[in-house]
Amino acid sequence: MKVVLKNIEKRGYKGNIDSYLKEGGYNAFKKALKMKPDQILFEIKKSKLVGRGGAAFPTELKWEFAKKCKEYPKYVVCNADEGEPGTFKDRIILENDPHLVLEAMIICGFTVGAEEGFIYIRGEYFKAYEILKRAIEEAERNNFLGKNILGSNFSFKITLFRGAGSYVCGEETALLDSLEGKKGQSRVKPPFPTFVGFKNKPTVLNNVETFANIPEIILKGGDWFSQIGSPLSCGTKLYCLSGDVNRPGVYELPANITLKELIEKCGQGVRGKLKAILPGGVSSNLLTDKELNITLDYPSVQKAGSMLGSGAVIIINDSRCIVDLAKRCAEFFDYESCGKCAPCREGTKRTREIFANITQGQGNLSDILLLKELQEVMYDTSRCGLGQAALNAVRSIIEKFPGEFKEHISKKKCKLKICPM
Amino acid sequence: MSLAKCERELKMVLKECGNKNEALLPCLHVACEKCGYLTEEIITFLAKELNLPPVEVYSVATFYSMFNLQRQGKYVIRICVSLPCYLRGSKKILETLKDELNIETGQTTKDKKFTIEAVSCLGLCDKAPAMMVNKEVYGNLTPKKVKKVILQYKAKR
Amino acid sequence: MINLTIDGQKVRVPKETTIFEAAKKMNIDIPHLCYHEDLSIYGACRICVVEIDRRPRLEPSCATVVEEGMVVRTNTARIRRARKMIVELLLANHPEDCFTCERSQTCELGKLAYDLGVRELRFKKARKYHYEPDTTSPAIIRDPNKCIQCSRCIRVCSEIQSVGAIEFVNRGGRTQVLTFFNKGLNNVECTTCGQCILACPTGALRERTVVDEAWEVISNPKKFVVVQTAPAVRAAIGEEFGMPPGSLVTSKMVTALRRLGFDRVFDTQFGADLTIMEEAHELIERIKNKGTLPMVTSCSPGWIKYIEHFFPECLEYLSTCKSPQQMFGPIAKTYYAQKAGIKPQDMCVVSIMPCVAKKFEAQRPEMKASGVQDVDVVLTTREAARMIKEAGIDFVNLPNEDFDKPLGISSGAGVIFGATGGVMEAALRTAYEIVTGRTLPRIEFEEVRGMQGIKNAEINLNGLSLKVAIAHGLSNAKVLLEEVQKGKSPYHFIEIMACPGGCLGGGGQPMPTNLEIRKARAKSLYQEDKNKPIRKSHQNPAIITLYKEFLGKPLSEKAHKLLHTSYTKRNRY
Numbered sequence A: 001m002k003v004v005l006k007n008i009e010k011r012g013y014k015g016n017i018d019s020y021l022k023e024g025g026y027n028a029f030k031k032a033l034k035m036k037p038d039q040i041l042f043e044i045k046k047s048k049l050v051g052r053g054g055a056a057f058p059t060e061l062k063w064e065f066a067k068k069c070k071e072y073p074k075y076v077v078c079n080a081d082e083g084e085p086g087t088f089k090d091r092i093i094l095e096n097d098p099h100l101v102l103e104a105m106i107i108c109g110f111t112v113g114a115e116e117g118f119i120y121i122r123g124e125y126f127k128a129y130e131i132l133k134r135a136i137e138e139a140e141r142n143n144f145l146g147k148n149i150l151g152s153n154f155s156f157k158i159t160l161f162r163g164a165g166s167y168v169c170g171e172e173t174a175l176l177d178s179l180e181g182k183k184g185q186s187r188v189k190p191p192f193p194t195f196v197g198f199k200n201k202p203t204v205l206n207n208v209e210t211f212a213n214i215p216e217i218i219l220k221g222g223d224w225f226s227q228i229g230s231p232l233s234c235g236t237k238l239y240c241l242s243g244d245v246n247r248p249g250v251y252e253l254p255a256n257i258t259l260k261e262l263i264e265k266c267g268q269g270v271r272g273k274l275k276a277i278l279p280g281g282v283s284s285n286l287l288t289d290k291e292l293n294i295t296l297d298y299p300s301v302q303k304a305g306s307m308l309g310s311g312a313v314i315i316i317n318d319s320r321c322i323v324d325l326a327k328r329c330a331e332f333f334d335y336e337s338c339g340k341c342a343p344c345r346e347g348t349k350r351t352r353e354i355f356a357n358i359t360q361g362q363g364n365l366s367d368i369l370l371l372k373e374l375q376e377v378m379y380d381t382s383r384c385g386l387g388q389a390a391l392n393a394v395r396s397i398i399e400k401f402p403g404e405f406k407e408h409i410s411k412k413k414c415k416l417k418i419c420p421m
Numbered sequence B: 001m002s003l004a005k006c007e008r009e010l011k012m013v014l015k016e017c018g019n020k021n022e023a024l025l026p027c028l029h030v031a032c033e034k035c036g037y038l039t040e041e042i043i044t045f046l047a048k049e050l051n052l053p054p055v056e057v058y059s060v061a062t063f064y065s066m067f068n069l070q071r072q073g074k075y076v077i078r079i080c081v082s083l084p085c086y087l088r089g090s091k092k093i094l095e096t097l098k099d100e101l102n103i104e105t106g107q108t109t110k111d112k113k114f115t116i117e118a119v120s121c122l123g124l125c126d127k128a129p130a131m132m133v134n135k136e137v138y139g140n141l142t143p144k145k146v147k148k149v150i151l152q153y154k155a156k157r
Numbered sequence C: 001m002i003n004l005t006i007d008g009q010k011v012r013v014p015k016e017t018t019i020f021e022a023a024k025k026m027n028i029d030i031p032h033l034c035y036h037e038d039l040s041i042y043g044a045c046r047i048c049v050v051e052i053d054r055r056p057r058l059e060p061s062c063a064t065v066v067e068e069g070m071v072v073r074t075n076t077a078r079i080r081r082a083r084k085m086i087v088e089l090l091l092a093n094h095p096e097d098c099f100t101c102e103r104s105q106t107c108e109l110g111k112l113a114y115d116l117g118v119r120e121l122r123f124k125k126a127r128k129y130h131y132e133p134d135t136t137s138p139a140i141i142r143d144p145n146k147c148i149q150c151s152r153c154i155r156v157c158s159e160i161q162s163v164g165a166i167e168f169v170n171r172g173g174r175t176q177v178l179t180f181f182n183k184g185l186n187n188v189e190c191t192t193c194g195q196c197i198l199a200c201p202t203g204a205l206r207e208r209t210v211v212d213e214a215w216e217v218i219s220n221p222k223k224f225v226v227v228q229t230a231p232a233v234r235a236a237i238g239e240e241f242g243m244p245p246g247s248l249v250t251s252k253m254v255t256a257l258r259r260l261g262f263d264r265v266f267d268t269q270f271g272a273d274l275t276i277m278e279e280a281h282e283l284i285e286r287i288k289n290k291g292t293l294p295m296v297t298s299c300s301p302g303w304i305k306y307i308e309h310f311f312p313e314c315l316e317y318l319s320t321c322k323s324p325q326q327m328f329g330p331i332a333k334t335y336y337a338q339k340a341g342i343k344p345q346d347m348c349v350v351s352i353m354p355c356v357a358k359k360f361e362a363q364r365p366e367m368k369a370s371g372v373q374d375v376d377v378v379l380t381t382r383e384a385a386r387m388i389k390e391a392g393i394d395f396v397n398l399p400n401e402d403f404d405k406p407l408g409i410s411s412g413a414g415v416i417f418g419a420t421g422g423v424m425e426a427a428l429r430t431a432y433e434i435v436t437g438r439t440l441p442r443i444e445f446e447e448v449r450g451m452q453g454i455k456n457a458e459i460n461l462n463g464l465s466l467k468v469a470i471a472h473g474l475s476n477a478k479v480l481l482e483e484v485q486k487g488k489s490p491y492h493f494i495e496i497m498a499c500p501g502g503c504l505g506g507g508g509q510p511m512p513t514n515l516e517i518r519k520a521r522a523k524s525l526y527q528e529d530k531n532k533p534i535r536k537s538h539q540n541p542a543i544i545t546l547y548k549e550f551l552g553k554p555l556s557e558k559a560h561k562l563l564h565t566s567y568t569k570r571n572r573y
């Protein structure tokens, strides 16, 4: 069952407007134009679609809140900043089926009463940027974008905006600040962007994949969509498999597949022997082979003590030193912290140093308690999701691999001879 | 001098955005692309156009890792060092690069041809380990493959 | 109104109140670092976090607006642990030189660490980098190593002062507060107002200290050292010795300075009276001869540097009068030196100022009217207090003494120079009597007093309705200057002070300085004015003698040479 990749996986599909129209592209928008915004919202509500960018917030609610706001102008923003290590699904969509996202944004604009949209695309996605640029031109030429679209009195314009190398700009409020020409640093929430967003106006902000589900929901109905997957997590999900797996890649599957099936059927098994899995990228808690049977939907992964996030499933085999990997994660967050709030800026720095010490045989047993406390405090007090989740992986590594950890500290030994002791 | 290389383009972008702050990032991108890096002259020009304190523009420019305030090599090599690529051997790739070019991460070769930057995930994890040379993507790298790529660029004028 | 519960007690507060403010009403001062009452909310230090029912995480009370029915706790084990750890984190990145730090007695970070019971640093000191301090400015030193990135200096500089000389540069742990391309404060549009020093919770910003230089001249037997003290100092220096804000300690201060070893203790208020004489006459001249109007005051050196950078095309509006400090200097080194039989080279003028910009002003190349540098050493109120402490003087219990004559004689008009509106009021007192030839019916001009950012008034001067305006804090000054720039200013005369509240809120004043304290200091200055037998500059007998014996009349050639100055166009971009 394919919703998002339905065109992409067709042989010979080119992603330009001709190809897209041939596959029934923009029919969803044409249908939407004849519907009342409330009817559109109703279909999305029935679909039970939730955001695919990480937070799994019901999409219909965002749209509804924004629609109800009496403030104008309103904006639609597509989050294409994809920066969570292990995530590359949005790039696949943008490079291969850009019109799918454009169509969804146009529908969104029509529904909530916005006339302007932005795609915030990460700076390093040069190819996707060019493709999107062309797609927007095509859509304008065909009057799917522009003034009085298809003879209606609805007008909509989409502007491409390039990020410039900062992971935290994927966080929605940091993204909005960046879009306004500032440093990408998070805002205090509430108020949420749906009410006070771009230039302090109501703004619907969704992930690329979230948007990519919309046209099919409009065409086939919310009920149809909600039948896919499990009642807990409707529709399909794009899983990004990477790391020690035989066939890394993006796989679209109904969200009732198990972790084991994903690794074995899609990824064709682990390279080497499985040691651990990060189901939602480096911000998520580690799972081990004991948890292979969980289904990969949002609530189940959460119940297993982790999170699905953007669907970055990173496989780790037993030739890897877990402390070394924790150090890698710590380095990432230290580099990417925006530096605004004290717990994250200083906490990520200290964590990196503690791991540098441990991996050089200068660790201290008290570091373990300190890291645990630091994780709790950073979760409790950091200003945005980056700092709140920065020590998730570290914490779960301490808890799930205590032996290996302690060995590094007390015996000053890395069994796998990876750490420079 | 540096401004001369990009003033026309900058003015176009500024005009498109109605000289509003939203123009800043697009302008900085254009300036980096045209001049290689951001000079005092360029930043001062933008501050004036956008009616911002110069230090504020400087602040924004230094926040983002893609904006350079120093002259970069003709070819900027961005090598991913995030976890998925690391699992697939990005460390060796980085070592190879450093050896081949005889510079450290963050440095530029004497002939101003190459700069190595260790960056966070590039969204190419299905091709890990991966890197980019300017806008070109290179995936499934091995030390051998990297050497070949570098040779190709060294041969380019 | 919103009802909520804080620590078990019910409160009712207006909509849009933050939890922090609501708690304050209940006498709970939630620990904080990046919050500052004069500035916008930043919400980044996370020290002020509180627990709110049904919120998964702790929330910053300074940045969270109250909601109906909210249940808040401000002091639980979870909160205490978090606050403590954040302070520990900040300390782990901080040099351990509290003993030798300018702020060791007033450091908010140190106080917080003490209050929160941080007695052990669990994070190993792993700080390996060292940033070079910015020592380019003659007035201000920035030591990035002590910065905790609360952004208070940045906010004061851009929000209150509309300058924007400093910003965060780089990202994450590599972030620093810097000037444009790290050129240094002296090479950018910093006005040297020093408001950032007052705002800084740590020792990352401080004045360039010249206490050693002051001791040196005092102990040099070849030097005749005179000291002048600005009006605002006497209303504040007591705070440094634990006295309540606004304690008026003029006579104790004089005694203390004499005991420090100054040869003469004089008063900048004498200079202020002189400024009024020149400035009032200049104003009358300009009005009579259809000169450039509005005339804008020029006694705040931070303001001067601001207008030089930001409105270089408006310099002609400035009065050409020097500030009281710089009028005092050349008069001491010429008139007084002659009288006392001392060579100007052998005399040393030390001033005690509420201001750090005065350090910059004294070093301007044009400030050599006496043939040598007119003012040699400029100390802030804080530095002077430290010298008194260093000498072991029990300030609070000192007997009272009077200023030396004649440069210690001043009028009430000179006193109020220290408060916003004071220069205007002093000038009006004199201008009115000169123009009308009548005695002022009411000496107080209430409409120009007070802490409102921009004030204006209309005064009837023999049929001319004189329109005046007053601004303090450079963002307010900017508003008035923009009108001037556009040729739309309705005023004849504008008073501007760079610092909020005027000099009494200057960057060299005791810490803390806040609205409450500024008001208290202003009150005591107006009290001192009331107590003075002479309250108008033109009635100061020493001033009358000075003109008779030395200067001739106001705006005379000699007065021009010694007491007036010119300005420099500076660029911004």
Ligand SMILES: Cc1cc2nc3c(=O)[nH]c(=O)nc-3n(C[C@H](O)[C@H](O)[C@H](O)COP(=O)(O)O)c2cc1C
Residues within 6 Å of the ligand: A050, A051, A052, A053, A054, A055, A056, A057, A079, A080, A081, A082, A083, A084, A167, A168, A169, A170, A171, A172, A173, A205, A206, A207, A208, A210, A211, A384, A385, A386
């Ligand atoms: C540090 C951080 C990085 C994030 N990066 C991304 C990202 O790259 N792409 C994305 O769509 N959402 C990202 N998010 C989530 C967004 O904040 C936001 O929840 C999402 O874009 C909303 O869209 P959705 O409702 O369609 O999921 C990130 C969040 C955090 C805290």
Ligand code: SF4
Residues within 6 Å of the ligand: A168, A185, A186, A336, A337, A338, A339, A340, A341, A342, A344, A345, A382, A383, A384, A385, A386, A387, A388
């Ligand atoms: S949590 Fe980190 S990234 Fe988020 S605001 Fe704080 S410092 Fe910035």
Ligand code: SF4
Residues within 6 Å of the ligand: C140, C153, C156, C157, C161, C163, C164, C165, C166, C189, C190, C191, C192, C193, C194, C195, C196, C197
């Ligand atoms: S002295 Fe005044 S102008 Fe200079 S940086 Fe500080 S606040 Fe800004």
Ligand code: SF4
Residues within 6 Å of the ligand: C146, C147, C148, C149, C150, C151, C152, C153, C154, C177, C196, C199, C200, C201, C202, C204, C205
């Ligand atoms: S210099 Fe002082 S006021 Fe400025 S950010 Fe640093 S600690 Fe805060």
Ligand code: FES
Residues within 6 Å of the ligand: A085, A086, A087, B080, B081, B082, B083, B084, B085, B086, B120, B121, B122, B123, B124, B125, B128, B129, B130
């Ligand atoms: S981890 Fe290297 S490209 Fe994603």
Ligand code: FES
Residues within 6 Å of the ligand: C031, C032, C033, C034, C035, C042, C043, C044, C045, C046, C047, C048, C049, C060, C061, C062, C063
């Ligand atoms: S005082 Fe509230 S976050 Fe700093």
